[in-house]
Amino acid sequence: MTIISHRAEALLLLCRAGFEADCAAELTERAAAQGQGGYARATRDAGWLTWHQPGQAVAGLLPGPSGGERLIFARTAWPLLGEFSDLPPTDRVSPLLAQVAPWGPFSAVRLEHADTNAGRTLQRFLRGFRKALEPALKQARLWDDGADRILHLFFEDSAQGRFGCAPAATVSPWEQGIPRLRLPAAAPSRSALKLEEAWLCLMNEAERAHWLGAGRSAVDLGAAPGGWTWQLARRGLRVTGVDHGRLAAHLLEEYPVSHVSADAFTWRPPRPVDVLVCDIVDKPSRSLALMEKWLLRGWARVALFNLKLPMKQRHATVSSLLSRLQVSLADAGLAMQIRAAQLYHDREEITVAVLPQQGT
């Protein structure tokens, strides 16, 4: 059977509200790099947009075998196949089923909405809708666990929206592109969730097992009060937290954590570490230069850090900073991969991971 998403000519993308233009700029750049062109349809602050490439397949824009890395400003993106509207409140399932049937069977269903105040009002409706939809898909023989074909339904309201489908490897593994994470009471700050989301979104399981476990060492620049340090320490890494501010006392008592009161921009580690993390609020070019220094000097082998983006041209800034990093790593003979994402926990910022290329 043909995988329809390879032929789709449009994408639906979810992003943080206010970042639609950055998402569109990123798509323009990625499409151009593949010798393609297209246009976005977006409304400011909507938290979603569509991307259209008439006559050209969009599959190459997505991660996976035919694409490249994930998009930075899209939490999730999938090939758009059609629209639905005027779903009757008495039976919304039957007309939807009829519309999506030609693309089934499906191995999973994602029910999505914009991450805005208006979008979030749909959550209760979608919980009930799922209870009706999933058994109906099974009954209509439109469900097959082995199909590797995820049905995405995006609702603008309870009567209208868009649908599409995609193989699992090309889309976010989470509905809305948002992993559901809970903050344990022991976490010294909410920022702890950001690092957990970062390694879930930017590293694969093998990389997490390789770099983020017992026997590894880490430095956390701008560590206080210690959410990121705690995340690393509870996975068994030995962590040095660098900050003039104090770390939560229980971190130092219960985990292999030490605190250095110093300026992160001038401090140098007594010996190289495996993992560098940095959550300092500073100019993105300054933060990036600090990461570059650590990687080029061999002080750390992996880096995970934030770049704050308070400016207007956020995509242009990110693109030029990350290109600069790529060139300097390559010039130094370091075979590294750079991955970046605006995570759910990222506001005016993105998170970046720099890892040795697989096999190096």
Ligand SMILES: C[S@@+](CC[C@H](N)C(=O)[O-])C[C@H]1O[C@@H](n2cnc3c(N)ncnc32)[C@H](O)[C@@H]1O
């Ligand atoms: C956003 S907070 C970090 C929160 C931390 N990641 C957590 O999970 O709890 C930023 C920290 O960077 C520190 N910081 C800012 N500039 C710094 C510098 N030049 N050297 C060291 N720490 C710095 C601040 O003191 C602050 O504690």
